[in-house]
Amino acid sequence: xxxxxxxxxxxxxxxxxxxxxxIGAAARAMKTMGLRDLYLINPRHxxxxxxxxxAAGAVDVLRDAVVCSSLDEALxxxxxxxxxxxxxxxxxxxxxxxxxxxxxxVQQAMRQPVALLFGTEMSGLTNQxxxxxxxxxxxxxxxxxxxxxLAAAVQLIGYELRLASGQEECALPEVCPASAEQVExxxxxxxxxxxEIGFLRAxxxxxxxxxxxxLYARARLEQEEINILRxxxxxxxxxxxxxxxxxxxxxxxxx
Amino acid sequence: xxxxxxxxxxxxxxxxxxxxxxIGAAARAMKTMGLRDLYLINPRHxxxxxxxxxAAGAVDVLRDAVVCSSLDEALxxxxxxxxxxxxxxxxxxxxxxxxxxxxxxVQQAMRQPVALLFGTEMSGLTNQxxxxxxxxxxxxxxxxxxxxxLAAAVQLIGYELRLASGQEECALPEVCPASAEQVExxxxxxxxxxxEIGFLRAxxxxxxxxxxxxLYARARLEQEEINILRxxxxxxxxxxxxxxxxxxxxxxxxx
Numbered sequence: 351x352x353x354x355x356x357x358x359x360x361x362x363x364x365x366x367x368x369x370x371x372x373i374g375a376a377a378r379a380m381k382t383m384g385l386r387d388l389y390l391i392n393p394r395h396x397x398x399x400x401x402x403x404x405a406a407g408a409v410d411v412l413r414d415a416v417v418c419s420s421l422d423e424a425l426x427x428x429x430x431x432x433x434x435x436x437x438x439x440x441x442x443x444x445x446x447x448x449x450x451x452x453x454x455x456v457q458q459a460m461r462q463p464v465a466l467l468f469g470t471e472m473s474g475l476t477n478q479x480x481x482x483x484x485x486x487x488x489x490x491x492x493x494x495x496x497x498x499x500l501a502a503a504v505q506l507i508g509y510e511l512r513l514a515s516g517q518e519e520c521a522l523p524e525v526c527p528a529s530a531e532q533v534e535x536x537x538x539x540x541x542x543x544x545x546e547i548g549f550l551r552a553x554x555x556x557x558x559x560x561x562x563x564x565l566y567a568r569a570r571l572e573q574e575e576i577n578i579l580r581x582x583x584x585x586x587x588x589x590x591x592x593x594x595x596x597x598x599x600x601x602x603x604x605x
Numbered sequence: 606x607x608x609x610x611x612x613x614x615x616x617x618x619x620x621x622x623x624x625x626x627x628i629g630a631a632a633r634a635m636k637t638m639g640l641r642d643l644y645l646i647n648p649r650h651x652x653x654x655x656x657x658x659x660a661a662g663a664v665d666v667l668r669d670a671v672v673c674s675s676l677d678e679a680l681x682x683x684x685x686x687x688x689x690x691x692x693x694x695x696x697x698x699x700x701x702x703x704x705x706x707x708x709x710x711v712q713q714a715m716r717q718p719v720a721l722l723f724g725t726e727m728s729g730l731t732n733q734x735x736x737x738x739x740x741x742x743x744x745x746x747x748x749x750x751x752x753x754x755l756a757a758a759v760q761l762i763g764y765e766l767r768l769a770s771g772q773e774e775c776a777l778p779e780v781c782p783a784s785a786e787q788v789e790x791x792x793x794x795x796x797x798x799x800x801e802i803g804f805l806r807a808x809x810x811x812x813x814x815x816x817x818x819x820l821y822a823r824a825r826l827e828q829e830e831i832n833i834l835r836x837x838x839x840x841x842x843x844x845x846x847x848x849x850x851x852x853x854x855x856x857x858x859x860x
Contacts, residue, residue: 379757384747407752449768490767492639497662498760502634505757506764512745513704549840561833569824578816585804586841 356515357384359459362504363424365391365479366470374404374412375501376468381408383508388415389424389465404501421479422531429462429527430455430570433475433483434503436496444485444568448507451487452514459515462527466507471500481560482530484567526573536576537563543583611770612639614714617759618679620646620734621725629659629667630756631723636663638763639772643670644679644720659756676734684717685710688730688738689758691751699740703762706742707769714770721762726755781828791831792818798838 362380367373373396377388388411390396396417405412418424425431432455435445446454458464467483469475475483489498489506498506528536541559544550550558571579617635622628628651632643643666645651651672660667673679680686687710690700701709713719722738724730730738744753744761753761783791796814799805805813826834 375754375757378752378754381750382746382753382757406754407750489764490772491637492767495636495662497633498637499630499633499661499756501754502630502637502757502760505753505760509744509761512747544837547840549837558833561830565824565826565830569820571820575816575820578813582799582804585802 356456356459357511358387359463360385360455360511361387361389361424361428361463361465362508363389363391363465363467364393364500365421365424365468365475367393367396367500368471369500370395370398370401371404372471372500373398373415374401374406374408375499376504377401377405377411377415378408379501379505380508381411383505383512385508385511386411386414388412390415390417391421391424392419393417421482422534425465425467425482425530427463428465428530430458430464431467431483431530432465433467433480433486434469434507435474435480435486435488436491436498443480443483443564445488446485448487448489448510451485452507452510454485455511456514458527462529466511468500468503477560481563482534484570528571528573528576532573532576533566533571536571536580537566539580539583543587546587611711611714612766612772613642614718615640615710615766616642616644616679616683616718616720617763618644618646618720618722619648619755620676620679620722620730622648622651622755623726624755625650625653625656626659627726627755628653628670629656629661629663630754631759632656632660632666632670633663634756634760635763636666638760638767640763640766641666641669643667645670645672646676646679647674648672676737680720680722680737682718683720685713685719686722686738687720688722688735688741689724689762690729690741690743691746691753698735698738700743701740703742703744703765704769706740707762707765709740710766711769711771721766723755723758783826783828783831787828787831788821788826791821791826791835794835794838798842801842 362376362385364373364376367390370393373390373393380386380388395401396415397412401412402409416424432451433443455464455466467475467479469479480486487507489503491498537559540562541550541555545555617631617640619628619631622645625648628645628648635641635643650656651670652667656667657664671679687706688698710719710721722730722734724734735741742762744758746753792814795817796805796810800810824830
């Protein structure tokens with residue numbers, strides 16, 4: 351695939367951006383690095399004059415931006431989601447520096463659309479958004495002041511992406527990554543089944559599902575693997591359903 | 606010299622900046638990357654409320670900024686000057702990419718103060734300014750739109766400088782990888798369970814187990830994750846065993 355085409359497979363998703371000037375500045379940053387697919391989830395003000403002003407010569411990126419009302423809509427068709435984070439969190443998802451992460455993204459973007467997910471200016475990504483990311487990207491920064499402006503972060507990530515996209519192609523095994531929707535359906539199926547067999551119980555279920563999501567996110571599931579895993583879940587459920595026995599079960603984590 | 610001291614030897618010089626917001630945003634970009642020496646040559650408006658607003662938590666960098674009336678004044682005591690340029694010029698100075706140039710700057714900054722010289726937003730460096738630069742730095746950009754915002758350029762150069770100065774030890778999340786034996790025990794447990802519930806059948810079992818092994822190998826399982834996964838397997842088996850029903854089951858991979 352041509353280098354410009356790789357960058358056309360990379361979607362920049364800005365979630366709930368507060369300041370329209372940041373959207374414009376992000377569009378400008380994107381265009382300078384050869385990115386043009388901008389998705390906006392519920393921006394507070396858009397379209398907006400200040401966004402246009404800050405976009406300078408990149409108003410075309412703003413004009414073509416896709417405004418979405420949900421995360422699902424913004425990630426439709428995407429096979430890999432990288433989340434931007436300034437903070438260390440409890441649930442420690444895999445975290446890469448931009449220079450490590452962008453080659454991974456480029457590899458995937460050769461075949462399928464990928465997304466870079468940026469949270470709000472003040473609080474970053476929500477837990478729901480984090481759960482959809484296969485890995486996190488953290489920009490190295492001054493530990494006593496890590497607060498990069500949103501558009502500055504887009505600029506930096508776009509820069510690393512541009513450099514990574516020009517690198518030598520390494521020979522990779524053929525893979526058929528699952529789409530974001532397929533992965534979500536798998537997680538819902540798993541949650542239902544684990545609840546049914548009595549493994550998940552109200553109190554711990556959120557935390558356990560987060561841990562399982564993190565595990566499978568790291569693996570970056572392929573379509574065939576999702577088929578196998580859902581096949582296992584289906585056999586488990588069918589088996590139980592046929593015998594009409596659904597009962598509570600001790601959770602056995604200590605074994 | 607300490608690593609932080611290297612960055613203290615790097616002066617960011619903004620010449621004839623038009624928009625005070627850009628000065629503030631540049632100060633913020635500097636501070637996030639650990640830079641704090643800001644010199645302003647004849648800024649159009651400074652100090653300025655918009656500069657303060659855009660600086661966010663980096664108003665201290667603005668407060669300590671040195672306002673100069675000439676290039677000589679701004680470069681006093683400096684032994685190496687790197688000029689930022691978006692354009693190819695007649696004057697054929699040596700031009701480096703940021704990733705090549707910043708290690709050169711860091712080497713020098715270990716001994717003596719150095720400067721990064723940024724021209725005006727509209728026209729970049731003057732010929733007089735160019736003449737004072739030992740070399741130029743050009744940020745790789747989309748050939749059809751190279752117009753980075755001034756503060757975005759400061760952010761990018763500061764980032765490369767920070768990486769070149771060796772500031773970053775990569776802070777990785779704490780992980781407790783499982784041992785090879787733990788992983789093997791998990792696979793045996795899984796194989797037994799999948800056979801018991803009728804998912805694995807003689808013919809395909811080797812191939813399916815290979816695929817599952819490949820998936821979990823990619824994820825590089827942690828100890829806690831193995832505990833969770835084996836917990837799920839145990840619940841499944843206990844559940845079935847209690848009901849005394851182990852029978853052959855159709856494998857459902859197509860669903």
